[in-house]
Amino acid sequence: MARKQNKQDALDYHALGRPGKIEVIPTKNTKTQWDLSLAYSPGVAEPCKEIHKDVENVYKYTAKGNLVAVISNGTAVLGLGDIGPEAGKPVMEGKAVLFKIFADIDVFDIELNTKNVDEFVNVVKAMEPTFGGINLEDIKSPECFEIEDRLKKELKIPIMHDDQHGTAIISSAALLNAIDLVKKDITKVRIVFNGAGAAAMACVKLYVALGAKKENIVMFDKDGVINTTRAGLSELHSQFATSTKVSTLAEALVGADVFVGLSVGNVVTPAMIQSMAANPVVFAMANPDPEIAYDVAIASRPDVIMATGRSDHPNQVNNVLGFPYIFRGALDVRATQINEEMKLAAVKALAELAKEPVPDIVNLAYNEKNIYFGPRYIIPKPLDPRLLSHVAPAVAKAAIESGVAQQPVTNWEEYTNVLNKRLGLDNQLFRVIGTKARQDPRKVVFAEADNLKVLKASQVVRDEGIAYPILLGNEQRIRNLAAENGIELEDTVIIDPKSDEMTEKRHQFGELFFKKRQRKGFNLYEAKKVMRERNYFGCMLVETGEADALISGLTRNYPDTIRPALHVIGTAPNAKRVAGMYIINTKRGPLFLADTTVNFNPTAEELAEITLLVAEEVKQFNITPRIAMVSYSNFGSSPTPEAQLVARAREIVKMREPSLIVDGEIQAAMAFNKEILKDNYPFSELIDQEVNTLIFPNLTAGNVAYNLLQEVAGFDAIGPILLGIKKPVHILQLGSTVRQIVNMVNIAVVEAQHKCCK
Numbered sequence: 158m159a160r161k162q163n164k165q166d167a168l169d170y171h172a173l174g175r176p177g178k179i180e181v182i183p184t185k186n187t188k189t190q191w192d193l194s195l196a197y198s199p200g201v202a203e204p205c206k207e208i209h210k211d212v213e214n215v216y217k218y219t220a221k222g223n224l225v226a227v228i229s230n231g232t233a234v235l236g237l238g239d240i241g242p243e244a245g246k247p248v249m250e251g252k253a254v255l256f257k258i259f260a261d262i263d264v265f266d267i268e269l270n271t272k273n274v275d276e277f278v279n280v281v282k283a284m285e286p287t288f289g290g291i292n293l294e295d296i297k298s299p300e301c302f303e304i305e306d307r308l309k310k311e312l313k314i315p316i317m318h319d320d321q322h323g324t325a326i327i328s329s330a331a332l333l334n335a336i337d338l339v340k341k342d343i344t345k346v347r348i349v350f351n352g353a354g355a356a357a358m359a360c361v362k363l364y365v366a367l368g369a370k371k372e373n374i375v376m377f378d379k380d381g382v383i384n385t386t387r388a389g390l391s392e393l394h395s396q397f398a399t400s401t402k403v404s405t406l407a408e409a410l411v412g413a414d415v416f417v418g419l420s421v422g423n424v425v426t427p428a429m430i431q432s433m434a435a436n437p438v439v440f441a442m443a444n445p446d447p448e449i450a451y452d453v454a455i456a457s458r459p460d461v462i463m464a465t466g467r468s469d470h471p472n473q474v475n476n477v478l479g480f481p482y483i484f485r486g487a488l489d490v491r492a493t494q495i496n497e498e499m500k501l502a503a504v505k506a507l508a509e510l511a512k513e514p515v516p517d518i519v520n521l522a523y524n525e526k527n528i529y530f531g532p533r534y535i536i537p538k539p540l541d542p543r544l545l546s547h548v549a550p551a552v553a554k555a556a557i558e559s560g561v562a563q564q565p566v567t568n569w570e571e572y573t574n575v576l577n578k579r580l581g582l583d584n585q586l587f588r589v590i591g592t593k594a595r596q597d598p599r600k601v602v603f604a605e606a607d608n609l610k611v612l613k614a615s616q617v618v619r620d621e622g623i624a625y626p627i628l629l630g631n632e633q634r635i636r637n638l639a640a641e642n643g644i645e646l647e648d649t650v651i652i653d654p655k656s657d658e659m660t661e662k663r664h665q666f667g668e669l670f671f672k673k674r675q676r677k678g679f680n681l682y683e684a685k686k687v688m689r690e691r692n693y694f695g696c697m698l699v700e701t702g703e704a705d706a707l708i709s710g711l712t713r714n715y716p717d718t719i720r721p722a723l724h725v726i727g728t729a730p731n732a733k734r735v736a737g738m739y740i741i742n743t744k745r746g747p748l749f750l751a752d753t754t755v756n757f758n759p760t761a762e763e764l765a766e767i768t769l770l771v772a773e774e775v776k777q778f779n780i781t782p783r784i785a786m787v788s789y790s791n792f793g794s795s796p797t798p799e800a801q802l803v804a805r806a807r808e809i810v811k812m813r814e815p816s817l818i819v820d821g822e823i824q825a826a827m828a829f830n831k832e833i834l835k836d837n838y839p840f841s842e843l844i845d846q847e848v849n850t851l852i853f854p855n856l857t858a859g860n861v862a863y864n865l866l867q868e869v870a871g872f873d874a875i876g877p878i879l880l881g882i883k884k885p886v887h888i889l890q891l892g893s894t895v896r897q898i899v900n901m902v903n904i905a906v907v908e909a910q911h912k913c914c915k
């Protein structure tokens with residue numbers, strides 16, 4: 158089971174490395190004098206002049222069309238209240254991240270130091286030229302209503318106060334589905350709101366627009382029930398003031414069908430839930446602590462349909478399901494506003510999506526076997542990649558039909574393709590490897606457990622439910638290191654291969670090993686003695702099935718660590734050699750690079766074998782390998798032995814596996830430039846292919862390439878993934894980070910699952 162996150166995890170997440178969660182990345186080449194003359198003076202003057210002639214050109218020549226401002230003054234941050242603009246910044250950065258990862262929208266988060274409505278409105282108005290849209294966030298009521306109304310009237314770009322409308326849209330979709338499940342009628346359900354602020358008032362309005370009756374609704378704020386006898390109510394609150402006799406939340410909930418919490422944490426008791434009508438719907442949406450905890454509500458009665466705003470329980474009713482996609486649709490048709498039609502379209506799209514069969518990728522992402530529409534799944538999951546292509550087009554269509562779109566979409570199929578491309582495959586691959594590992598965690602030996610990074614990684618994989626670690630090394634040293642660094646070892650297995658307790662095991666392993674190597678340079682004494690070494694002992698654990706994978710090498714040199722694996726476990730049945738591969742997580746998707754680590758100067762035959770090993774591994778990730786065998790020349794343009802070797806290797810690969818998409822020798826730039834490739838080498842197998850695998854002619858080239866991609870281009874890299882060994886053994890590079898080690902463990906666990914089931 159995954160460990161519960163604690164306060165320090167959250168603080169470290171934000172503080173470690175580059176503080177905060179976002180950065181700005183250029184989208185054009187900025188490397189050369191030529192580039193800089195275009196990006197800046199003098200070239201930049203040309204788009205300036207074009208925009209000056211026609212201001213609409215700002216959408217053509219700048220990032221405005223895809224740039225949203227997330228603006229807050231920090232007066233109603235989550236359920237934490239008025240904590241100020243700086244303290245609200247982590248939330249706004251978080252919203253920026255969500256906009257980007259779910260809808261590829263760029264965001265500047267802006268925290269304003271003012272509570273004055275006029276000043277707020279004037280500042281935002283002055284920023285209109287910069288942005289394609291404005292997402293107002295965590296601004297307290299009633300000021301938020303006036304701010305949004307005035308900005309909507311005075312600006313020509315879409316404005317949405319997320320806490321109002323995002324929340325109303327998502328919770329409406331969830332409400333429609335929940336009452337559908339329990340066969341209740343929206344016009345008859347009795348609804349109790351706790352909270353009468355920004356989010357609650359927008360929800361009540363939308364529920365009424367969807368059919369709920371005002372007379373069936375009771376609302377509470379900090380001062381109690383909002384009823385017709387209460388003095389000093391605002392015009393908005395008066396509209397929803399109840400004339401019933403109830404005065405406390407407990408009284409109101411007796412016999413109620415729906416509870417909607419948009420207030421603060423822990424104000425609802427199990428007894429209150431028990432007093433509700435049959436099949437009650439409880440949306441406890443306060444963040445971070447709901448009005449009643451998920452587990453407490455579920456335990457209070459079996460028929461409750463329960464949702465919270467949090468990601469750690471089923472039914473996350475949170476505006477994250479809305480704002481990325483609503484703005485995506487609005488920006489793509491250059492809508493002048495986000496109107497009621499667009500909001501209702503989003504409600505419908507979300508509610509309908511939850512009723513469709515859930516794809517494997519979503520089950521994998523949540524480590525579930527079969528998510529289906531029902532009490533535990535009334536609303537799509539935030540990590541569902543279909544949200545973008547379902548909700549954004551629905552919003553865009555409604556904008557067009559209601560006449561607020563300035564740039565209508567005409568080809569919906571093409572639009573959907575563009576949306577799907579925006580998400581890229583890269584995130585999905587890494588997410589899926591992690592979730593696949595968690596589905597069936599395996600025993601992983603950490604041979605260098607007395608190294609702090611390795612120890613930390615072992616804790617992460619145990620806590621995240623990825624693997625059951627077996628730590629090798631001096632037990633006292635490992636325990637001291639753990640204690641000094643606040644690492645809880647709990648029931649983690651620690652084995653010291655040198656210890657007296659392991660004497661019998663060493664003998665047993667030594668004899669088995671001797672049988673394998675007796676004619677290959679080991680005598681019985683040496684075979685037993687070598688079991689004192691952690692890599693031999695660890696490999697023996699894997700070979701005998703006492704463990705499923707081994708991770709080693711962070712502090713040793715590569716050959717020293719690979720040798721025990723070859724001696725003890727050996728190569729896979731169809732592999733004559735081993736090779737090293739890196740996965741680089743690029744913007745265009747994952748790129749597989751080999752050989753980066755093992756074979757210095759392979760012959761053509763050996764290079765062909767390496768290529769086949771890589772192809773097999775890539776297929777294991779459900780990806781079709783599209784391979785470029787790279788060199789410094791293209792298809793014989795340089796008649797040198799090095800280039801010819803690559804061409805010959807490709808011939809051998811094709812002979813062995815004719816259906817494999819592979820070509821070369823080819824320059825890396827040519828492999829990725831389809832236009833030039835088509836013009837010059839129209840016969841190539843790669844002209845219509847997105848290359849995702851690069852085979853290098855020798856280790857120097859492969860090693861240099863992945864290092865540059867990682868260090869200079871800043872891409873995430875996983876590796877080296879050792880290919881060709883019968884069972885998963887991976888040898889870390891010196892300097893690997895904890896995250897990189899964790900990634901390697903993910904790969905090893907997935908391989909172990911795959912190899913055991915073959």
Ligand SMILES: NC(=O)C1=CN([C@@H]2O[C@H](COP(=O)(O)OP(=O)(O)OC[C@H]3O[C@@H](n4cnc5c(N)ncnc54)[C@H](OP(=O)(O)O)[C@@H]3O)[C@@H](O)[C@H]2O)C=CC1
Pocket residue numbers: 232233234235236237295296297298319320321324351352353354355356357377378379380418419420421424442443444445465466474475476477
């Ligand atoms: N899950 C989701 O997607 C979302 C959740 N939320 C959550 O909803 C809550 C409110 O946010 P928002 O509307 O923006 O904030 P506001 O500040 O506008 O509103 C807060 C409301 O809660 C009321 N309130 C505070 N304490 C109590 C209490 N003990 N009993 C009853 N009512 C109380 C306030 O009453 P008074 O007016 O008297 O001060 C006010 O009406 C927060 O916890 C926030 O995290 C918000 C948006 C989205």
Ligand SMILES: CC(=O)C(=O)O
Pocket residue numbers: 234235236295319320443444466475476477
């Ligand atoms: C989710 C959100 O926007 C809030 O709790 O304020």
Ligand SMILES: [Mg+2]
Pocket residue numbers: 235294295319320
């Ligand atoms: Mg909010």
